[in-house]
Amino acid sequence: MSLPKLALLLFALFYLLPLAVSAAFYQSGGGGAGWQVADRSSIGLLPPARRHPAAVVRVFAAQTVRWRGIFAVHCWIVFKPEGAAGYTRYDYTAWGEPIRMNGFEPDGRWFGRTPEVVFAADGDAAAALIPRMQAAIEGYAWRNRGDYRPWPGPNSNTFVAAVLDAVPEIGASLPPTAIGKDFPHDGRWLRRTATGLRLTLGGYAGLTLGWAEGLEVNILGAVAGLDWRRPAIKLPGLGRLGLPAGPAEAAALAGP
Numbered sequence: 676m677s678l679p680k681l682a683l684l685l686f687a688l689f690y691l692l693p694l695a696v697s698a699a700f701y702q703s704g705g706g707g708a709g710w711q712v713a714d715r716s717s718i719g720l721l722p723p724a725r726r727h728p729a730a731v732v733r734v735f736a737a738q739t740v741r742w743r744g745i746f747a748v749h750c751w752i753v754f755k756p757e758g759a760a761g762y763t764r765y766d767y768t769a770w771g772e773p774i775r776m777n778g779f780e781p782d783g784r785w786f787g788r789t790p791e792v793v794f795a796a797d798g799d800a801a802a803a804l805i806p807r808m809q810a811a812i813e814g815y816a817w818r819n820r821g822d823y824r825p826w827p828g829p830n831s832n833t834f835v836a837a838v839l840d841a842v843p844e845i846g847a848s849l850p851p852t853a854i855g856k857d858f859p860h861d862g863r864w865l866r867r868t869a870t871g872l873r874l875t876l877g878g879y880a881g882l883t884l885g886w887a888e889g890l891e892v893n894i895l896g897a898v899a900g901l902d903w904r905r906p907a908i909k910l911p912g913l914g915r916l917g918l919p920a921g922p923a924e925a926a927a928l929a930g931p
Contacts, residue, residue: 689899690911697912698745713740713787720782720792721753721762730757730801732808734794734835736850737785743825746897746912747854750793750835752812753781754805765812767834769823774815774834794839794847804842811841816860827878827896828858836860843869848888851898851909857881857891 676684721733733753738744751766762781767773782790796804815837817829824830832853837860839845846869849856858878859866865874871885881893883900889909891900897911907917 686894690894690897693899693910694745694897694912701742701745713784715779715783715786717780717783718789720790724755724759724761727755728758729798730805731755731762732794732796732801732804733782733792734839734847734849735782735790736793736853737790738788740786744788746852747832748850748852748914749785749831750849750853750856751779751831752808752835752838754801754808756805757802765834767823767829767831769825769830773820773823774812774818793849794845796845804845807842808838811838826854828855829860830855830858832856833858833860833878840866840868843867846870846887848885850914851891851900852912852914854896854898857883857893857896857898 720735721731731754734750735753736748736750739747739749749766751764753762753764755762764777764779764781766775766778768775768778784790815834817823817833822829832849832855836849836853836856836858839847839849840860848869855878857873857875859875864876865872868883868885868888870887871883873881873883873888875881875893878893879895881891883889883891883893886904889900889902889904891898891909898909899911900909901907902909902915902917902920905918905920907915907920909915
């Protein structure tokens with residue numbers, strides 16, 4: 676088989692086929708409720724703030740709204756300093772001020788879609804992270820009206836990725852379906868990640884290699900690759916297929 680034919684076969688197998696399967700799942704589920712009436716209530720992933728004085732940090736991801744959910748998730752950040760009476764949630768959105776604070780329930784469904792935990796830290800580990808995460812949020816470059824672009828970025832996932840990049844000891848990697856996470860938020864097309872390197876061509880294409888990130892090949896924002904820390908294959912639309920990397924991975928990263 677010639678090299679061009681092999682490349683086309685691999686592209687169809689690892690990019691087009693997973694997206695077609697994801698689209699079929701989306702259609703079989705009815706396409707989701709209209710965003711105006713979709714459930715955005717808490718699902719109880721966070722302990723009651725007033726009864727839990729310790730500091731808390733969480734990063735969540737949930738399938739995004741309408742047909743875009745075939746391709747992508749929406750990520751956001753939640754934290755609570757030690758002794759605080761409530762949680763603070765940060766999203767980056769296409770409407771209003773791009774950086775939206777406490778616009779939704781901290782652990783709420785994203786327009787009907789149940790979130791998963793990407794990263795979690797509690798107690799002293801969380802308390803040490805919060806000031807640096809706040810500084811990264813306050814210094815985020817793409818914070819003005821009109822900056823948001825759903826593809827290739829900067830979007831909600833670009834924002835969360837920038838905060839994680841600013842605190843590399845977090846060591847977390849956003850899901851492969853977090854389209855926009857590879858957009859060069861600081862203008863650097865080659866950069867060190869928490870545990871490796873990322874090359875990105877303006878978010879349209881790229882390559883990531885690292886222990887936490889695994890191997891990721893970005894083509895037009897769609898990511899395929901391998902996770903070797905917790906063995907799994909990463910596919911566009913479908914995400915990780917293999918060992919879970921949610922709360923269990925986050926608990927390990929949070930430290931004692």
